[in-house]
Amino acid sequence: MSETMQTTQTTERVKLSQWDAIVLESVRALGLDGEELLRRVARGDLPPADGSIITDFAPLLTLHQEQPEILEQAVKQGYRIKYNTLGGINTWIRIVFGLESEVEREEGIEGVAVELTATERDLLFPVLSIGWTIEAQSGEAARTEATPYRVVPVRG
The missing domain is CATH 3.30.1360 (Gyrase A; domain 2)
Incomplete structure (x- = not known):
């Protein structure tokens, strides 16, 4: 089988750094839905990173402080990683x-x-x-x- 997925995006997603995407997904993996995640980030009240692959969720707070609209779009509409490794x-x-x-x-x-x-x-x-x-x-x-x-x- 040699099926390859082709890029055919109709709507452009916001771009996140790979690290911001990993931190975002680590917080989501703790069971927070999008709205709750955004509320808690705005309050600076993220759950502890205990047991997560990521040990510090601070980059998400920084992203919210510097580019709140990017974080909101990423959470609500999805994102594309700027550069993958x-x-x-x-x-x-x-x-x-x-x-x-x-x-x-x-x-x-x-x-x-x-x-x-x-x-x-x-x-x-x-x-x-x-x-x-x-x-x-x-x-x-x-x-x-x-x-x-x-x-x-x-x-x-």
């Missing part, structure tokens, strides 16, 4: 989906291998920075309704 993609997948992925860093074959459902794939794809794509891989997935994918740099 292999490690950042791996961390985002772990926080958002609770999945372990395999990172390959060897030049020419770098990528992040992970099994995703169609819904997970469709949530991840628009978040990736320009220059990254998701390619379906052959093989059986261990999870029901999941497919093996690799998140890879676009090669021109």
Whole structure:
């Protein structure tokens, strides 16, 4: 199978740094919905980062202080990461989906291998920075309704 997702976005999402996106998703993973998250950030009252991959949620408070409209749009309408790294993609997948992925860093074959459902794939794809794509891989997935994918740099 050599399906590759193509970028065809109809609405432009705000852009977040990879770190801000990871911190945002770490707070969401604690069970806060969008409105509650925005209220708590505005009050400076975020839950403790105990047990999270991220140990400090302060970058979210800084983003709110410096660009409140960007944070609000990111929470309510989604975002795109400005620049992805292999490690950042791996961390985002772990926080958002609770999945372990395999990172390959060897030049020419770098990528992040992970099994995703169609819904997970469709949530991840628009978040990736320009220059990254998701390619379906052959093989059986261990999870029901999941497919093996690799998140890879676009090669021109």
